[in-house]
Amino acid sequence: MARPKTPRLNRAMIVDAALELVTSSKGLTMPGLADTLGVSVSSVYHHVRNRTELVELIRGRIAGREFVNVDRNGPWRTVLATWLREYRSAFSAYPELVRLLIGQTVSAPEVLAQYEYIAGVIIDAGFPREEALPVIMVFDSFALGSALDLSAPDVIWATDDTNHPNMTTAIAAAPTEVVARADAAFEYGLRCLLDGLALRLGETPSATSTSYS
Template sequence: MAARRARGHSAGLTRQVVLEAALGLSDRDGLKALSMRRLGEELGVEAMALYHHVPNKDALLDGMVEQVVAEAVPEEFGPANWQEGLRTYAAALDAALAAHPQVVPLLMSRPAVTPRNLQLMETVVGALHGAGFPLRRALDVVYAVTSFVIGHAAAQGGAVGEADGESADLAAMDPEAYPLLVRAAEESGAAPAAERFDFALGALLSGFEAEAGRPERAAAEG
C-alpha cells in the first residue's frame, strides 16, 4: 500500500520540485534537519522516490546551491552590459542568500559544479571575454564577485541589515578614546551595511574595468 502511494505521488515529482522543497525545509528548520527521509515526508513520498531525481545527499546540497545561484544570474548578460550584469548578479545573489541563509555555509564549503552552474559560468565568462577580458581574468572576475557576495552574506549572518548594529555599537563608544571611529560610525547613516556593499562592489567593478579591452594582454593570456 505504502509502495503504491509512493509510486503515485512520485509521478508528479521533478528535480526542481525536490530542490525547492529542500530549500523550504532548510529555511524553516535548518540544514541539520534536512535528510532524505524528512524531505520525503515534506513531499508526501517515501525517501526512495527522491533518488530518481537526486542520487544522494551531496547531489541534493549541490542542487540547492545551484538553485540559488541560477536565480541570481540575469537572463541577458552580454559584453556590452557586463558591469550592469555583474551588479545585477551581485545584488540578486545577496538577496537570495539573505532569503536562504542556510545556503551560505554550503556555498563556502562546496564548489557545486553541477551542469547548470557550469553552463551559467560558461555564459558569464564568455560575455566577459567578449568585453575584452582575457579568459583567465574573466574567470577571476566571476570568482571575485561571487566570493565578495558570499563573504558579505556570511558577515551579515544571512539577514539583510543585521550587521548594521555594528555601526550603532561603534557610535556608542567613548568619543574621547575613539574619536575617529565614533565619527565614522555616526556618518555611516541608517543602513551602513547596504552602503558598504554598494561601495565595495563599485570599487571592484572599477578595478575590473582596467583589465578589460587590453588586446596585448588578451593575446598573451588567452
Template sequence: MGRPPRRLVTREGIMRAALALVDEEGPDALSASRVAKRLGVKGPSLYAYVSGRDEIVDGLHALIVAEMELADATGPWTGVIDLWARSYRAAFAAHPRAVPLIASRPVRVPAALEAYARAFDALRAAGWPEERLLPVVRSVEYFLIGSALDLDAHPEDGLHGEHLPAGLGPLRCAPPHHRELAFETGLAALIEGLRATLAALRREPGGGTGRAAPPDAK
C-alpha cells in the first residue's frame, strides 16, 4: 500500500505565503488565487482552511503581531504605551506593505486583543476614567498607523515638476533617519500630552473618575 499523498497546504502555510506575497508585491496583489499559485495548488484548495480574503488578512496580521515583543508590557502606563508603540512600529517596519490591509480591518487577532487588554488595565490602574480608555489607546493607534503607512513612502515623490512652492528643502533633502526622528518626536509629544490630560483629570473632583484619585504614576 502506497503512502498517502503529502499535504501541500496548511493554514499557517497559507498565511505565510500571503504575507510574503504582500511584502513583495503590495496589498493589491493579495488574492486567494495568487496565494494558491505560490503554494503550487489550485485556488479552491485554500477554502478547506480559510473562508476567504478577510480571514487571510487576519491571519497575516496574527503573524505580524507574533513578531512583537509585548510579553513585558507591564508597569507604569506610560511605559506600557511606549513599549506597545515601539513593538508595533518595529513589526510594521518589517512589513510596511501589509499596513493598509490591517488598518482597514477590525481587530480580531487574539494576541492583538490581549495587547489592548493589557493597555486598558495599565491605564485603568493609573486612574484613567473608563470612558477615556479606548480614546487614549485609539489615539496612540492612529499615530502608529500613520507612522507605519509612511514607512513605504518617499518624501521627495512628486517634487520634480515645475511651479513648486519655495521652501521645500526639508522634503527635498530629508535625512535618511527622518522617519525615526518623526516617530520619536511624535511619540514623546503624544505621551506627554496624555500625561498632562491625566493630571488635569486628577485635579477634578474625584479624580475625574467618580472616586478618589490614585497616587501619581508615571
C-alpha cells in the first residue's frame, strides 16, 4: 500500500493536543497525549523525543505569539513594559503550563531569542551586566505570578471586620471582579518595578509613573 502524501501526525498536531491536555483536568502525560491523538505512544515519540522536548515546543509556541506586539525600537521602559504585558497575557490561559515551565531548563529557540533581546535592552539602557540576569528573573517571576493571578477565585482571603479590619478595608477598596483586580495589581507592580529600575539608572521615576503603552 502506498504511503499517504501527508503524514498522519506531526509536531504541530502534537503541540495542539498537548495544550488541550494542559488546560484539562487530565494533565500532560505521553500516554494520555497518545490516547488523545488516537495513536500509539511510539508514534508520538517518533516526532518528539521526550516530555521535556514537548514542553519546550509548547513554550516556543506560546512565546512565539508573545513577542509580536513588542516595539523593539522604543525606550527601554516601553519595551520592557510591553514585553511583560504580552508575556503575562500569553501564559494566563495556561496556569497548569506555568507550573511545568518553571520546572525545566529553557531551551526553546524562540524563547531564548527573546531573552537575548531583552538582556540586550537592559544592558543597553545602562544597567551593569551583572544586574541583567536578576532583572530578567524578577520580571519572569512577576509576569508568571501575575498570569496565575488571573485564575484566582473571586474571594481569595476569607477576612472579617473583627479579626482583619485592615485587610477587609483593603479588599473593599479593590475591584471585585477577578480580571479587573488582577490587572490593577499587575499595572501597579509594573509601575513600581520600572520606577525602581529608573532610580537605579539615576532617571526620574515620575517619567515612568503613568503609562507604558
